Amino acid sequence: MISKVFLRNLLRVTVLCIIASFVIAPLLATALGGFKTNAEIRTSAFGLPETWNFEFYNAIVSDPAFWRYLGNSLLISIAAVILTLLVGAAAAYVFAQIRFFGSRMLFSYLLLGLMFPFATAILPLFIQVRDIGLLDSYWSVILPQTAFGLSLAILLFRTFFEQLPRELFEAAYVDGCGYIRFFWRFTLPLSTPILATVGVFVFVQSWNNFLLPLVMLNSREAFTWPLGMMQFRGEFVTEWNRTLAFVTLTIMPAIVFFLAAQKYIVAGLTGGAVKG
Amino acid sequence: MPTIPLASSQQQRRLSLTQRAKNVLQNGKFGALVLLLPPALILFSLFVIFPLLQSGYFAFFNWNGYGQPTDYVGLKNFEQMMGHSVFHSAIWNTIKIILVSLLVQMPLALFLALLIYKKTPTNALFRLIFFVPYILAEVAAGLIWSFVFDGHYGVTASVGGAFGLEPFFILADRDWAFIAVMTVIVWKYFGFHMMIYIAALQGVPRDLIEAARIEGAKPFDIVRYVQIPLIKPAIIVSAFFAIIGALQVFDVIIPLTNGGPSNTSHTIVTYLYTFGLTRLRIGFGSAIGVVLFITAVAVAIFYQRAAMSPGKKP
Numbered sequence: 001m002i003s004k005v006f007l008r009n010l011l012r013v014t015v016l017c018i019i020a021s022f023v024i025a026p027l028l029a030t031a032l033g034g035f036k037t038n039a040e041i042r043t044s045a046f047g048l049p050e051t052w053n054f055e056f057y058n059a060i061v062s063d064p065a066f067w068r069y070l071g072n073s074l075l076i077s078i079a080a081v082i083l084t085l086l087v088g089a090a091a092a093y094v095f096a097q098i099r100f101f102g103s104r105m106l107f108s109y110l111l112l113g114l115m116f117p118f119a120t121a122i123l124p125l126f127i128q129v130r131d132i133g134l135l136d137s138y139w140s141v142i143l144p145q146t147a148f149g150l151s152l153a154i155l156l157f158r159t160f161f162e163q164l165p166r167e168l169f170e171a172a173y174v175d176g177c178g179y180i181r182f183f184w185r186f187t188l189p190l191s192t193p194i195l196a197t198v199g200v201f202v203f204v205q206s207w208n209n210f211l212l213p214l215v216m217l218n219s220r221e222a223f224t225w226p227l228g229m230m231q232f233r234g235e236f237v238t239e240w241n242r243t244l245a246f247v248t249l250t251i252m253p254a255i256v257f258f259l260a261a262q263k264y265i266v267a268g269l270t271g272g273a274v275k276g
Numbered sequence: 277m278p279t280i281p282l283a284s285s286q287q288q289r290r291l292s293l294t295q296r297a298k299n300v301l302q303n304g305k306f307g308a309l310v311l312l313l314p315p316a317l318i319l320f321s322l323f324v325i326f327p328l329l330q331s332g333y334f335a336f337f338n339w340n341g342y343g344q345p346t347d348y349v350g351l352k353n354f355e356q357m358m359g360h361s362v363f364h365s366a367i368w369n370t371i372k373i374i375l376v377s378l379l380v381q382m383p384l385a386l387f388l389a390l391l392i393y394k395k396t397p398t399n400a401l402f403r404l405i406f407f408v409p410y411i412l413a414e415v416a417a418g419l420i421w422s423f424v425f426d427g428h429y430g431v432t433a434s435v436g437g438a439f440g441l442e443p444f445f446i447l448a449d450r451d452w453a454f455i456a457v458m459t460v461i462v463w464k465y466f467g468f469h470m471m472i473y474i475a476a477l478q479g480v481p482r483d484l485i486e487a488a489r490i491e492g493a494k495p496f497d498i499v500r501y502v503q504i505p506l507i508k509p510a511i512i513v514s515a516f517f518a519i520i521g522a523l524q525v526f527d528v529i530i531p532l533t534n535g536g537p538s539n540t541s542h543t544i545v546t547y548l549y550t551f552g553l554t555r556l557r558i559g560f561g562s563a564i565g566v567v568l569f570i571t572a573v574a575v576a577i578f579y580q581r582a583a584m585s586p587g588k589k590p
Contacts, residue, residue, distance in 0.1 A: 091316035
C-alpha cells in the first residue's frame with residue numbers, strides 16, 4: 001500500500017521534472033550561450049561552455065546604450081504605474097463613495113477598455129499622438145499605456161474600496177474630513193494590497209510592452225529595452241552569443257523581480273484576471 | 277439705522293454663500309467629483325475611445341496619414357482585405373492558435389494544476405518554474421526560441437546533426453514555421469492557465485473530495501465528477517483569456533518569423549502592423565482594426581453568455 005503511494009508520487013514527480021526541463025532548457029541554453037564562442041554553440045547548444053568567456057557579457061554591460069534602454073523602460077514603467085494608480089484610484093473612489101447621476105453609465109464607459117485588444121486602434125492612436133506632437137517622447141508611450149490600463153485598475157479598485165468599512169467614512173465626515181482628504185488620508189493608505197497588485201500588473205505590462213514603443217519611438221535615444229534588443233539582434237545577426245548574452249541580461253531583472261514580488265505578481269496576473 | 281441690519285444680513289448671506297462654496301469644494305461631493313473623476317475620463321477618452329471611433333471613420337478612406345482623409349472609398353478597404361490571401365492565412369493562423377490553446381494548452385495546464393495544486397514545498401517550486409515563461413517579455417521569449425529553432429545553432433541543429441541531417445530551418449519552412457510559433461505560445465502561456473486552475477482547485481472544499489473518496493470514488497472519478505465541474509467557472513475564464521490572447525498575438529511573431537516565410541505566419545495584429553502601419557495605409561489598417569474590434573466584442577458577448585449559463589442550471 002505504501003509502495004503504491006510512493007510509486008504514484010515518483011511517477012508524478014518524474015512527469016513534473018520532464019515538463020520542467022522543457023521549460024528551463026531554452027532559458028539555460030540562452031544564459032550559457034552568452035559564455036560560448038559561436039563555434040561552440042554550433043556543436044553543443046546545451047552543454048556547459050568549455051571555457052567561460054565573459055567578454056560578450058562585459059561588452060554589453062559596458063555599453064552605455066544598454067543602460068539607456070533599461071533606464072528608458074524603467075522611467076516609462078514607473079511613470080505609467082504612478083499615473084495609473086493615482087488617476088485610476090481617484091476615479092474608482094468617486095464611483096465607490098459618491099452617488100451621482102450618470103455614475104453607472106460613466107463606470108461602464110471606463111470599463112470598455114476591457115473589451116477589445118490594444119492593437120485595434122493603434123493606427124489612429126499613432127496619428128493622434130503625432131498630431132499632438134508627442135511622437136518619440138516618453139509621454140507617447142506613458143499616456144496610452146496608462147489609458148489602457150485604467151479599465152482593469154478602476155474595476156479592481158472600486159471593488160476593493162467598496163469593501164472598506166463605511167463607518168470609517170461616516171466618522172471622519174462627522175469630524176469634518178472632506179471627501180478628497182478622506183481619499184488621501186484613509187482610502188489610499190488602507191488599500192496598499194490592491195495598489196501593489198495593480199501596480200505590479202501595470203509595471204510588468206509596461207516593462208514588457210513592445211508594440212506601443214515600436215510604433216511611437218523612432219530615435220535610439222528613446223528606445224525601451226525590447227526595441228533595443230531587437231536592434232541589437234539586427235546588428236549581430238550571425239553572432240548568437242552576443243544576442244543571447246543581451247537577452248539573458250535583460251530577462252534577469254524580470255526574474256529577480258518576479259522572485260521578490262511573487263505574491264503580488266501571481267495575484268495581479270491571475271487573481272486579478274479571475275476577479276475581472 | 278435701517279440700512280445697517282440690511283447690510284449685515286446681506287453680508288451674512290454672502291458669507292454663508294462663500295462658506296457653502298467652500299464646503300462644497302472641501303467637504304462636498306461636488307469638489308471630489310470635479311477633481312477626481314475627469315483625469316481618468318479625459319485620458320481614457322483621448323487615448324482609447326477617440327482613436328477607436330476614428331478607426332471606424334478612417335476605415336472608409338484611402339489615406340496615408342498626412343493632411344485630411346478626403347479620398348472616400350466606401351467599403352473598398354474591407355473588400356481588399358477580404359480578398360487578400362495573406363489576410364485569410366492570418367485569420368486561419370489565429371484560429372489555429374485558439375484551437376491549440378483550447379485543445380493542447382488548457383488540458384496540459386489542467387493536468388499540471390491537478391498534479392501540483394496542493395500546498396507543499398515541492399509543488400511550490402514547480403509552480404514557480406512553470407510560471408517563469410509567462411513573466412518573460414514576449415519579445416525575449418520569441419528571440420530565445422528563434423535561437424532554439426535556428427538550423428545552424430539551436431536544438432534542431434544538435435538533434436539534426438546527431439542524425440547527420442542537413443541543417444533544417446524550421447522557421448523558414450512554410451509547413452513548420454507556424455507549428456513552431458504555436459509551440460512557443462504554449463510554452464509561454466500554459467503557466468498562466470495553470471495558475472488560474474490552481475487558485476480554483478484550492479478553493480474546492482476538502483470535505484467534498486473526502487466524501488467522494490469514502491463513497492469509493494477512484495482518484496480519476498474525483499477529478500472527473502467533483503473537481504472539474506466545480507472549477508468550471510475558472511475554465512471558462514481561462515478559455516476567454518486564451519481566445520482574447522490569440523487575437524492579440526504580435527510580439528512573439530516578430531522575432532520568430534516576422535510573418536514569413538512568404539507571409540504565411542501572420543496573425544491579425546502582425547497583418548495590421550505589416551500592411552497597415554509600416555506602409556502608412558491608415559485607412560486599410562483601420563479597417564483591419566475594425567474587424568479585430570468586432571471579433572473581440574463578439575467574443576466578449578459570447579463569454580458573458582457562457583459565464584452566466586452555469587447559474588441557470590439546477
